[in-house]
Amino acid sequence: MTDANTNDVRQFHPRARAAIDNPQIRQNFRRAMDGLMDKRSTAFKDWDLEALRTLGANVRQNALAQLPELLEQLEARLIANGVTVHWALDGDEACRIVAGICKARNARTVIKGKSMVSEEMHLNHHLEQHGIEALESDLGEYIVQLAEETPSHIIMPAIHKNTGEISDLMHEKTGTDRSTDVEYLTASARQQLRAKFMAADVGVSGVNFAVAETGTLCLVENEGNGRMTTTVPPCHVAVTGIEKVVPTLQDMSALLALLTRSATGQHITTYVNMISGPRRPDELDGPEEVHLVLVDNGRSGIYQDDELIDTLRCIRCGACMNHCPVYTRVGGHAYGTTYPGPIGKILMPHLIGLDEGRHLPSASSLCGACGEVCPVRIPIPDLLVRLRQESVDGDHLHPAVVSGHGAKREWKESLAWQTWRLIHGHPAAYRLGTAMASRLRALQPSRLGAWTRYRTAPKLAGRTLHQQVRERRS
Amino acid sequence: MSSRDQILQRLRQRRGGPLPTPEQDFSPLQRPPWTLDEKLARFRAAMEPVHGEIHDCRDRDWVVELAALLEAREVTTLLVGNGPAPLATLSSSAAGLPELMVYDEPVDNWKTHLFSQVDAGLTTTRGGIAETGSLILWPGAEEPRLISLVPPVHIALLNASELYGTLAEAMAGQNWSSGMPTNALLISGPSKTADIEQTLAYGVHGPRELIVLVIS
Numbered sequence: 010m011t012d013a014n015t016n017d018v019r020q021f022h023p024r025a026r027a028a029i030d031n032p033q034i035r036q037n038f039r040r041a042m043d044g045l046m047d048k049r050s051t052a053f054k055d056w057d058l059e060a061l062r063t064l065g066a067n068v069r070q071n072a073l074a075q076l077p078e079l080l081e082q083l084e085a086r087l088i089a090n091g092v093t094v095h096w097a098l099d100g101d102e103a104c105r106i107v108a109g110i111c112k113a114r115n116a117r118t119v120i121k122g123k124s125m126v127s128e129e130m131h132l133n134h135h136l137e138q139h140g141i142e143a144l145e146s147d148l149g150e151y152i153v154q155l156a157e158e159t160p161s162h163i164i165m166p167a168i169h170k171n172t173g174e175i176s177d178l179m180h181e182k183t184g185t186d187r188s189t190d191v192e193y194l195t196a197s198a199r200q201q202l203r204a205k206f207m208a209a210d211v212g213v214s215g216v217n218f219a220v221a222e223t224g225t226l227c228l229v230e231n232e233g234n235g236r237m238t239t240t241v242p243p244c245h246v247a248v249t250g251i252e253k254v255v256p257t258l259q260d261m262s263a264l265l266a267l268l269t270r271s272a273t274g275q276h277i278t279t280y281v282n283m284i285s286g287p288r289r290p291d292e293l294d295g296p297e298e299v300h301l302v303l304v305d306n307g308r309s310g311i312y313q314d315d316e317l318i319d320t321l322r323c324i325r326c327g328a329c330m331n332h333c334p335v336y337t338r339v340g341g342h343a344y345g346t347t348y349p350g351p352i353g354k355i356l357m358p359h360l361i362g363l364d365e366g367r368h369l370p371s372a373s374s375l376c377g378a379c380g381e382v383c384p385v386r387i388p389i390p391d392l393l394v395r396l397r398q399e400s401v402d403g404d405h406l407h408p409a410v411v412s413g414h415g416a417k418r419e420w421k422e423s424l425a426w427q428t429w430r431l432i433h434g435h436p437a438a439y440r441l442g443t444a445m446a447s448r449l450r451a452l453q454p455s456r457l458g459a460w461t462r463y464r465t466a467p468k469l470a471g472r473t474l475h476q477q478v479r480e481r482r483s
Numbered sequence: 484m485s486s487r488d489q490i491l492q493r494l495r496q497r498r499g500g501p502l503p504t505p506e507q508d509f510s511p512l513q514r515p516p517w518t519l520d521e522k523l524a525r526f527r528a529a530m531e532p533v534h535g536e537i538h539d540c541r542d543r544d545w546v547v548e549l550a551a552l553l554e555a556r557e558v559t560t561l562l563v564g565n566g567p568a569p570l571a572t573l574s575s576s577a578a579g580l581p582e583l584m585v586y587d588e589p590v591d592n593w594k595t596h597l598f599s600q601v602d603a604g605l606t607t608t609r610g611g612i613a614e615t616g617s618l619i620l621w622p623g624a625e626e627p628r629l630i631s632l633v634p635p636v637h638i639a640l641l642n643a644s645e646l647y648g649t650l651a652e653a654m655a656g657q658n659w660s661s662g663m664p665t666n667a668l669l670i671s672g673p674s675k676t677a678d679i680e681q682t683l684a685y686g687v688h689g690p691r692e693l694i695v696l697v698i699s
Contacts, residue, residue, distance in 0.1 A: 149678035233689025
């Protein structure tokens with residue numbers, strides 16, 4: 010990938026530093042994440058949450074176990090319903106497909122519902138290069154687009170901004186009067202976007218669940234922009250990762266129950282929009298054409314690995330972000346990736362490699378909160394450890410599902426561990442080494458690089474462990 | 484080889500071999516069989532906190548209730564579907580309703596008018612879901628999709644007897660898996676957003692108000 014979004018993934022540390030030093034950003038995230046955590050725990054109060062999470066994990070696991078068959082079934086049903094189905098190996102191919110559909114219709118303007126896959130493939134940028142205007146209609150995405158930024162949270166894209174900042178932005182870019190009244194700002198956006206919905210030639214949306222048995226695309230939202238996008242323009246293009254397919258409507262209902270409660274603590278969103286086909290001849294509205302673009306973009310690679318495949322269970326609720334002590338402090342932009350936070354740290358290395366994404370697996374305290382709240386039981390901490398290991402291991406412990414093995418390997422660290430292994434493998438060397446270390450402890454440096462930047466250095470003991478044990482026994 | 488075939492081949496020739504298929508136990512989602520009164524109470528308890536307005540009506544006097552609600556909001560045009568059911572009741576009513584606008588031609592011919600001149604839309608429902616306070620809508624030829632989306636006020640008629648406990652019960656009871664319409668919806672309140680600093684605002688793209696007339 011060559012976009013500005015991912016080019017600076019390596020700059021995680023300076024960006025994290027800058028975010029931590031910015032009290033406004035920290036306050037915006039702290040407040041939002043605290044609120045979302047509270048709402049989630051309230052929403053699950055009357056439920057057997059652990060049993061529900063097991064169901065969620067099993068539903069996703071079963072769907073993945075029959076993924077190729079389900080994709081074929083979905084395709085067959087959708088075609089029977091009158092939907093055109095496209096397949097894309099990567100983001101570039103998916104962009105070309107969407108641009109092709111637009112060109113075939115002489116489309117100049119595209120209105121977009123929220124779609125993280127379209128962010129992943131940098132669709133807006135691609136369409137602009139073809140002279141097609143792509144306008145985001147989810148309020149958060151709209152704000153982020155006005156600011157020429159990227160989303161900082163997968164559910165709440167503009168969570169890094171407060172009302173004052175948004176008011177200034179809207180005033181500057183759209184001429185809306187400055188106001189701290191959220192109702193007023195929302196109404197102003199409504200008015201501007203309604204004109205765009207009416208005029209748009211094509212609507213592009215994401216998909217939350219694709220149901221194979223009926224050929225149904227399910228979109229979950231609160232604003233109604235998703236319904237507008239998929240209903241008003243004469244052509245609707247849905248883009249989705251290939252992993253989003255589930256066998257039955259019943260499966261969808263289980264995941265829906267987990268998704269909205271995990272994401273925002275809602276029992277259900279305002280709209281659950283289930284689309285199974287274009288406007289029929291006797292119908293008076295809805296798009297004449299509906300397309301589905303199934304995007305692989307590295308997913309079939311992850312699918313090969315018995316552990317990493319668990320990342321494909323993700324239903325994109327964002328609960329792992331909301332509960333992450335690192336994300337809450339540095340915010341979504343510090344990561345420099347399409348998907349930030351814990352899920353991004355295990356998902357992005359597949360997409361960009363461990364060379365580019367070298368800092369991602371270690372941007373975690375491994376506290377385990379993400380794994381505990383995940384509604385489909387993705388073992389995020391375990392996968393972080395595995396990716397950390399791969400990023401320093403030159404050997405091919407695992408087949409190279411993720412590129413960039415050993416990208417973080419350093420000769421000094423490697424030498425230190427080899428020496429450690431040597432000493433611990435030979436009793437005589439161990440005794441000599443520990444005896445020397447305890448005698449020469451006065452020479453130990455008080456600064457140990459990054460370790461002592463925020464901590465005092467540990468002191469070597471005056472007597473070795475063996476000596477101390479002998480003394481206690483005697 | 485096409486992208487489609489390449490993707491499917493990669494998935495089929497998975498290096499790790501076949502994947503396990505664990506048993507699925509849907510019982511954690513089940514709710515006890517609620518009585519109609521319990522369902523109504525739950526529906527209300529779920530819908531009202533998200534600003535859905537609920538009015539209980541008897542079979543014929545829903546039109547009177549409707550007229551009063553519309554008058555209080557100074558609604559001058561009410562958009563309705565072209566199907567026979569609610570339209571007959573509405574047009575024969577002497578309750579003092581605003582001007583009825585029947586959705587009977589393709590949206591393409593009157594998009595601007597629909598977006599700017601219609602104050603309220605009235606739809607029927609295929610029932611509701613008590614647990615989540617949701618309305619089930621299957622828009623179609625008689626009741627197009629945009630009636631429940633574009634006008635600032637959406638009024639929905641819900642037969643109390645068609646209230647289901649959960650989404651799964653509704654899907655099973657109405658046999659959704661045998662085939663879905665071009666568009667099916669669950670609507671649980673008016674349009675809303677919390678995208679500006681987590682502050683709730685209603686009516687961002689869809690209706691500002693959702694009024695449910697529960698008919699028993």
